[in-house]
Amino acid sequence: MRMTRRDFLSASAAFAAVGIGTARAAPLPREADVVVIGAGAAGIAAARRISAANRKVIVLEASDRIGGRCLTDSKTFEVPFDRGARRLYNPDTNPMVKLARNAGLTLYNVPPGQKIRIGRRNARAGETEQFLATLVRAKRAIDEAARGRNDVSCAAALPGDLDVWAGTIDFVLGASETGKDLKDLSAIDQARSPDRIAAVGCKQGLGALLMALGQTLPVSLATPASHVTWAGRGIGVETPAGRINARAIIVTVSSNVLASGNIRFSPDLPKRQLDAAARLSLGSYDRIALWLPNNPLGLGPNEAMIEQSRDGKTALLLANANGSSLCTVDVAGDFGRALSAQGEGAMVAFASEWLAGLFGSDVAAAVKRSAATRWNAAPHVLGAMSAAEPGGQPSRRVLMEPLGAMVFAGEATHETLWGTVDGAWESGERAADAVLRRIGPLREAAPAAPRKKSHRRKRYSNPR
Ligand SMILES: Cc1cc2nc3c(=O)[nH]c(=O)nc-3n(C[C@H](O)[C@H](O)[C@H](O)COP(=O)(O)OP(=O)(O)OC[C@H]3O[C@@H](n4cnc5c(N)ncnc54)[C@H](O)[C@@H]3O)c2cc1C
Known part of the structure; x- marks a missing residue:
């Protein structure tokens, strides 16, 4: 059904x-x-x-x-807005996928990876290649450190020559994946979590x-x-x-x-x-939702974008959720925590200015409705x-x-x-x-289906 x-x-x-x-x-x-x-x-x-x-x-x-x-949240926008989790990762092995299908819900594939913006332009093919190569090196260094006798922070494990990509790598592997910056993350914890090779969303x-x-x-x-x-x-x-x-x-x-x-x-x-x-x-991870009719960003459905950033004051954009005008800007880590403490107004202002910096000031003017989560202040959860x-x-x-x-x-x-x-x-x-x-059960419960091993290819992760 x-x-x-x-x-x-x-x-x-x-x-x-x-x-x-x-x-x-x-x-x-x-x-x-x-x-x-x-x-x-x-x-x-x-x-x-x-x-x-x-x-x-x-x-x-x-x-x-x-x-x-x-x-x-099914009230604020014309389409459902997931204020918390929105992706089921590694769908081949994720038990939630079958449960969702059996419940009659509609799943859709999410395009892998994300576009990179450098100032007002898209990264060129060579720059994207360079970023991906640097990302792979950073992940390898964390995996290598995780095999050592003593655990260290992911930041301590990184090669020293990440150059212009250092801020972006910190965001992609740290805050945007776990809600914490790499300096606050265990290399062993990070290395044990499987890569998010593919993901599906639920309509x-x-x-x-x-x-x-x-x-x-x-x-x-x-x-x-x-x-x-x-x-x-x-x-x-x-x-x-x-x-x-x-x-x-x-x-x-x-x-x-x-x-x-x-x-x-x-x-x-x-x-x-x-x-x-x-x-x-818990790390800090929040979502700022903007209703942007007529696709002023010129991106495809469910297209994700990050920027080449110097520091942690950055975000993850997900454009045109499931083909709608809903665009979300996710903030996380130390920066996201400080921003969300300032309240929804400051969060929406940041998202609009951030997008204006990347796509031009018309974008800020195009925002028709907005909302923002504040998970650190949610009394029964207290974080992400x-x-x-x-x-x-x-x-x-x-x-x-x-x-x-x-x-x-x-x-x-x-x-x-x-x-x-x-x-x-x-x-x-x-x-x-x-x-x-x-x-003791009253009747024998069905044993848990063994989970298939997911491939642990070290690759570009899927964004949240
Ligand atoms: C913004 C955000 C984005 C995320 N994105 C993804 C994603 O894309 N994919 C993904 O797989 N995961 C994602 N996650 C993580 C995922 O949502 C969580 O890992 C998962 O939902 C946690 O489930 P849980 O049952 O462990 O805890 P919770 O969902 O926190 O459940 C615990 C429950 O306990 C209740 N509770 C607290 N105190 C009491 C009490 N005293 N008495 C009774 N009840 C109490 C709470 O209200 C809550 O309902 C995201 C999380 C956030 C915040």
């Missing part, structure tokens, strides 16, 4: 009217086999697996919607995908977990709407939420886990995606270790696919399997 935009909008309206699985309106169950905290990709994956094993599960979600960092948006996948689950929205008891007597979760006793708990909140102390744990979380969360803190600080890669494994009746999941716990939707999804399924091993 193909879902049209109208189908999707009416389905969304229906969800909103009834509240998706809103056990909040009805009383929360007092007992469940498993309480899952968080209805993002990891939480939905975990709950589906537990439910498939016929165990009683309840998902608690602090915000008023399903999806977490997969959030599609209805990845937030819509998560909503579809969570549709039949018991999710209690606007119900934050405030206190988790994970060992001793009285294992369970407290919320403002009441307490739920459970045999096991899966916690999928972001590493920054975990480190923030917003959720109380009894016993207190061991220092080992708290340190791990801190070493996997986890990226290990130098020496921090082993923390991902630490976060995966079960603690009493509690297991952590979420993108930060995936050793290679961190920072992605599929990584979060797989981590949720893994956590569910760990919990089912502990409490």
Whole structure:
């Protein structure tokens, strides 16, 4: 079944009217086999697996919607605008692709790579070649450093002669991929994450995908977990709407939420886990959306563009999303963090000026509508995606270790696919399997399909 935009909008309206699985309106169950905290990709994956094993599960979600960092805004523009994740990388091996197709959503291929702008002109073929060769050298140097005894920052691993491309390389391999600049990134973490050789987008948006996948689950929205008891007597979760006793708990909140102390744990979380969360803190990645009718940039559908930049004050442009007038300017890393702290007005002003600098001042005048995300200020996420600080890669494994009746999941716990939707999804399924091993399924759950190995060609990555 193909879902049209109208189908999707009416389905969304229906969800909103009834509240998706809103056990909040009805009383929360007092007992469940498993309480899952968080209805993002990891939480939905975990709950589906537990439910498939016929165990009683309840998902608690602090915000008023399903999806977490997969959030599609269908109101601001004439087409869905993904405020968080928008690409499924390496579609041949990405389990979300099949789930999206089965949910009746429409996927489209994203052109690989990106154009490069040098001031007001496109890079010449020779310049692009030179950039790509420099990028390959930089990646090789990071991979080489990752094989050393001690982890170092990606910046420390770089060759010293990146010349005019140094700023662009930092942006492409650092901020635009992970939300952190290369000086703040572990070379080992970076080297372990597979290259994003190909990518697909979802016409209805990845937030819509998560909503579809969570549709039949018991999710209690606007119900934050405030206190988790994970060992001793009285294992369970407290919320403002009441307490739920459970045999096991899966916690999928972001590493920054975990480190923030917003959720109380009894016993207190061991220092080992708290340190791990801190070493996997979230980078900063935000999206400024501009409605630019009549294609003033002269770019093709879903065409991506970066610039030859001297410093981190740069961005990634994605033009004409899926053939529409929606153009997005993504800012990230230290620069993106400082800009988003100044608010939406400053972000839109930057995006307009940046485009004017690259394409001429008519572009700024052509902006008809705008919006901007501020993920660092989103109270239940507090950032974009986890990226290990130098020496921090082993923390991902630490976060995966079960603690009493509690297991952590979420993108930060995936050793290679961190920072992605599929990584979060797989981590949720893994956590569910760990919990089912502990409490036992009522019926044999289908084993996780082994993931095909993706080719690890060192190439130009696909932009977010
Ligand atoms: C701007 C941006 C662009 C991105 N682009 C891509 C991309 O193109 N492709 C890609 O694969 N990945 C991308 N990512 C990363 C991807 O979105 C994440 O890795 C993934 O969605 C994380 O899922 P999760 O379940 O681990 O966490 P989350 O989605 O953060 O889910 C955790 C949930 O826990 C809830 N929660 C928090 N506190 C509580 C509490 N006390 N009680 C109950 N619930 C609570 C939160 O509200 C949230 O819904 C992007 C991320 C951002 C921000």
